Amino acid sequence: MKRVAIIGGGMAGLAAASELSRKTPGIDWQLYERSDRLGGKIVTEQIDGFTIEGGPDSFITQKPWGLALCRELGLESECIPCNSAAQKVYILVKGRLCPMPDGFRLTVPTRIAPFLRSPLFSWPAKLRMGLEPFIPARADDEDESISAFITRRLGKEAADKIGGPLMAGIYVADPERLSLMSTFPMFRAMERKHGSLIRAMRASAKQNKKTETPMFMSLRKGMGQLVQTLTDRLGDRCQTGQVVEQITRASDGWSLTVNGATRTVDDVILATPLFETGRLLGGLVPTARDTLNAMRYVSTATVSLGFRLPLAEVSQPMNGFGFVIPRSEQRRILACTWSSVKFAERAPADHALLRAFVGGEGREELVDLDDDALVQLVRDELRETWGLTADPIVHRVFRWPRGNPQYDVGHAARMRQLIDEVQAVPGLHVAGSGYNGIGLPDCIRSGREAATRVGE
Ligand SMILES: Cc1cc2nc3c(=O)[nH]c(=O)nc-3n(C[C@H](O)[C@H](O)[C@H](O)COP(=O)(O)OP(=O)(O)OC[C@H]3O[C@@H](n4cnc5c(N)ncnc54)[C@H](O)[C@@H]3O)c2cc1C
Numbered sequence: 001m002k003r004v005a006i007i008g009g010g011m012a013g014l015a016a017a018s019e020l021s022r023k024t025p026g027i028d029w030q031l032y033e034r035s036d037r038l039g040g041k042i043v044t045e046q047i048d049g050f051t052i053e054g055g056p057d058s059f060i061t062q063k064p065w066g067l068a069l070c071r072e073l074g075l076e077s078e079c080i081p082c083n084s085a086a087q088k089v090y091i092l093v094k095g096r097l098c099p100m101p102d103g104f105r106l107t108v109p110t111r112i113a114p115f116l117r118s119p120l121f122s123w124p125a126k127l128r129m130g131l132e133p134f135i136p137a138r139a140d141d142e143d144e145s146i147s148a149f150i151t152r153r154l155g156k157e158a159a160d161k162i163g164g165p166l167m168a169g170i171y172v173a174d175p176e177r178l179s180l181m182s183t184f185p186m187f188r189a190m191e192r193k194h195g196s197l198i199r200a201m202r203a204s205a206k207q208n209k210k211t212e213t214p215m216f217m218s219l220r221k222g223m224g225q226l227v228q229t230l231t232d233r234l235g236d237r238c239q240t241g242q243v244v245e246q247i248t249r250a251s252d253g254w255s256l257t258v259n260g261a262t263r264t265v266d267d268v269i270l271a272t273p274l275f276e277t278g279r280l281l282g283g284l285v286p287t288a289r290d291t292l293n294a295m296r297y298v299s300t301a302t303v304s305l306g307f308r309l310p311l312a313e314v315s316q317p318m319n320g321f322g323f324v325i326p327r328s329e330q331r332r333i334l335a336c337t338w339s340s341v342k343f344a345e346r347a348p349a350d351h352a353l354l355r356a357f358v359g360g361e362g363r364e365e366l367v368d369l370d371d372d373a374l375v376q377l378v379r380d381e382l383r384e385t386w387g388l389t390a391d392p393i394v395h396r397v398f399r400w401p402r403g404n405p406q407y408d409v410g411h412a413a414r415m416r417q418l419i420d421e422v423q424a425v426p427g428l429h430v431a432g433s434g435y436n437g438i439g440l441p442d443c444i445r446s447g448r449e450a451a452t453r454v455g456e
Helices: 011-023 065-072 112-117 123-130 146-154 156-170 185-194 197-208 224-237 274-281 286-294 364-368 371-386 411-423 440-455
Strands: 002-007 027-032 044-047 050-053 079-081 088-093 096-099 216-219 244-250 253-258 261-265 267-270 297-308 320-324 335-337 351-359 394-405 428-430
Touching (some): 002 261, 011 027, 011 224, 027 224, 044 394, 050 297, 050 351, 112 123, 156 320, 185 197, 244 274, 267 274, 267 440, 297 364, 297 371, 351 364, 371 394, 411 428, 428 440
Parallel strands (some): 002 027, 002 267, 088 320, 267 428
Antiparallel strands (some): 044 050, 244 253, 297 351, 320 335, 335 351
16 A cells, blocks of 8 residues: 655645545555644634634635535535625725725726726826737746736836735735746736737626626635644544654655654655755755745734724725735735625624734734734724724734745746656655645645645
8 A cells, every 4th residue: 555645734735635535545644744733824713703814814716626625525505705795905005095996807907987087096107007908918938027017018007006016915925026927827828818908808807797706715614614624534644743854765665754753655745835845855856955945935924803893983994805005105014804894704793803914025024023012013004004093802913934935037937847856756746835826726736736646
């Protein structure tokens, strides 16, 4: 019987385990997780009726692997849609929250009237964005940064005010460094196919009218419900508090040192962050070591605050998903999600739950503040940007040191080469958010693909 070790019990490792147990009963697998719980970045806490997410709060449905896993686990009836009646996102501009005009899809205006009426952009910027259909399409496959791409197609103001905060915000990355081809490759494909993003978005908006699937989904009890269900299914083959310290070659496979003890296996799936994968694979795949070690990660924190309603004093009623803050505003939070509007049942009746994001590129030192200081910082920022003065009745801080992989320009090509080098060694496999997608659906897909290769 083939012996397999999975290292790391985050989404990717759990997806690999689920796939091994589902499809290949002839495999003797074991999952080792360093910390005292499974889930990695996924952590949900229930506090006084609030459902508080420390990491991901949802998954995108456009990529099918998240919903597919939920269905397999019998969780479909537990999946809840984001609140499609309140999808508005606000942007802080010169200290004021401005709504993103209706018809804006990521950074691209698809409806003319709301765009022209919006105070978000200057008239020269509106004119420049209106010229987008006439800008020649780029024909090659070279990567470029998100900022360079949006500036080229829609102008600098669009890149600074919307492209940066929205698109790079998802990756907590610097838009000047963030790779287009590793994050939003569909934009280049649209440019090539339709010659213009505006034309492409309008065409897809017409098609999408027919589909009812919400853009994001979550689970009734939070994303932790997915981890709990997997944990119940997979049983004690998933072990917590188990640190894989070293991997060496053995005469009959690979030898792992786990909490000082030796385990010998035929295949290893490393579902760990790239810096940890680099440490473990070190001398085993020397060609991959530099790329693994060079991968940048930044640290972030989330601060959730629960309030009694109404929040009479705020400058903008909570009628959307929240707001994002461009770097040019020089604030100490990156964004604030109105969590109890985005998803139902996140707060008790007559209460609200918010979540602010702190840290990221250039502001990582804020993550090291203690809980009281972080809560105070977020409260100060919410007062100055949004007018919120109410006292929270609940607060919870989660820190993610080196938690966010940075997909710099050229990332996809580097990862292709890296994965080829690792997989050229029989019995070694890698998975997780560092490679080809940070979102949960991509992590699930990468874990499953690693498990499928093991089974081949
Ligand atoms: C604040 C935040 C919000 C996010 N929001 C969203 C969202 O809304 N939607 C979305 O789709 N994605 C979101 N993401 C991204 C997504 O959550 C992550 O990309 C994903 O959870 C990472 O999964 P993973 O399995 O690759 O890694 P991880 O979750 O980091 O798991 C790796 C595991 O490996 C373990 N490990 C490391 N070294 C060892 C070792 N030597 N031995 C044993 N175990 C080891 C670690 O303890 C960890 O549990 C968010 C991320 C963050 C930080």
